[in-house]
Amino acid sequence: MHGAPTPTPTWDPRQYLRHSGHRTRPFLDLLARIPEPPAHRGTTRIADLGCGAGNITALLAERWPHARITGIDNSDAMLHTAREHLATLPAGRHTDFVHADLTDWVPEEPYDLIVSNAALQWVPGHTRSFPAWTRALTPGGTLAFQVPGNSDAPSHALLRELCASPQWRDRLGPAGRRTLDVLPPGAYLQHLAGLGCEVDAWETTYTHVLQGEDPVLDWIKGTGLRPVLTTLAGDPAATEEFLGAYAALLRAAYPPGPHGTLFPFRRVFVVARKDG
Template structure:
C-alpha cells in the first residue's frame, strides 16, 4: 500500500503498482481480515460514507463496495502512480453506490464531512506521529461510526532489519542517510487501544503473524521491492549501477535469512489491527 506521507528525513517514495500487486493475494488477506471485524455501519437515512485512506491501486477499495454496495466510497492517496492504477475502479458500483478517488496526504488530512467509516490498510507506518491525527479523524465519525486500520508490525524481522543494517554500512551510510525507517512509527496494539479508548471509542485491537509461502526466485526480495524497499529504490533511481549493487548485497542476505523449502519460501509477517467504534 502506498504512503500518504514520508518522514521528513526522506522524500516520498515512488511507487510501482505492478510490483506491488505481484503479491496481491497475501497482501489483501489482512485487509479482508480487518473488514471481517468491522461491525455494521450506522444507518442515517442515506448511503454509508466511507474514506479509504492510503487506497493504493484501488483493489482493496473495491472490496469495500462488496461489503457496502450502496456506499459512497472515496479512496485517498498521494501517489500519482497508484491513483492512476486505481482509476478503473472509479464510478458507479453494482449495488447503486459509487467509488471515487482523490489526492490526500495522511500527515495533514482532515475529513471535510461526516464519515461512517475511515479505513486504512498498510499506510500509517509511513506517517510519523500518525496517532496525533486520531482526534481529528475520529471527531469526523458519525455516531456509531468506525475507524479501522492495519499496519505491519514486522520491522524487527530479518527482511527489514537486514535492509537497515545494509543501509547503515560504510558503503551506503552517506548515500542512504535518513532513507530507511525503523519501527518507531508503529505502536503496539495496547498503545493504540489506550489512545483510542481515551477518545471515547470502543476498541478491538489485536495482532496476527501470517506465514506466507512465497514461490519463485528470491520471492522475499520481490515482495519487499513492492513496499519497504521503495525508499531505497527511489533514492538510487538515478544510479542503476548502485541500485544493482545494493540489490545484490541485500538479495544475498535475504537468501540466508529466508532459505527456500520444499514447498516454497516461508515469510512470517506480523500485522497489527485496530477497529474502534464511536458511541452512538
C-alpha cells in the first residue's frame, strides 16, 4: 500500500562484512583527515554514529586508545556483532554501544569527535541535526562523516526501475521507493560553515575490483537492498525471483573483465571543525 510506512531494514552483519575491505577504505581516507581532538583535561569522548558491526569503532579505538567511544545504531543484530568484536580489544580500551535512531538522536553530553561512516544517507533530512550535533562538540571538536554518493549509478538506477515495475511496485510499496538522502560536498560545506565550522568537503570515486559470481549483487545485498529484502522476507520464491531479475540487470551493466568486475563508487566526505 502506498500509504504504508517504510519498514525499518533488517541488517545482516555477515553479509555487510563480506566486502569489509572495500567498505573500510573510504573511512581510512576520512580518518586521515580528522584532526586530533582538542587538548583538555579529562578523557576524549567520541561518538560513532551508525556504528554497524563495530569494525569502524575498532579503528577509532586503535587511533585513540584512551578515548571513551560510544557506538550508536538502531540494529540489534549489528550492535550484537559490534559488542562481540570490540570485546577482543586490548584491556584498557573504553567502548560502549547504545541502541538509538539517528533520525532523532541528540547528544546528552559534550563530544570531542562525532563521526559517521556510510550511515547518514539512511537518515532523511540529517542536516537538520547538524545544529544540535555541532553544539555538542567541545571547542575545537570535529564532526566528520562520509556517505555514498552513487545514487545515480546503474546499480541504484536499475534497482529503482525494477522496484517501480508493474510486477513489484505494489508488492514493495515504500521499500521500493526509498532513496538515499545525500547532498553534494558544497551543500554540506554551506550548512556547516553557517554553523561556525571550518569545513573540508570533497568527493572521491573509487573503482573497486570485485570477484566472484554476481559480485555487485552480493555487495548491494549488504546495504541498498536491505529494505527490499526486509519486505520480501518470509516469501523465498518472491525473493529469489526479484534477485534473479536484478542480478541479470547488474550483469549487463557491470560485465566481468579479465581482472574482475569493475564497480565505480562515488563517496562524499566532510570534516567540520568547530571554532575554538
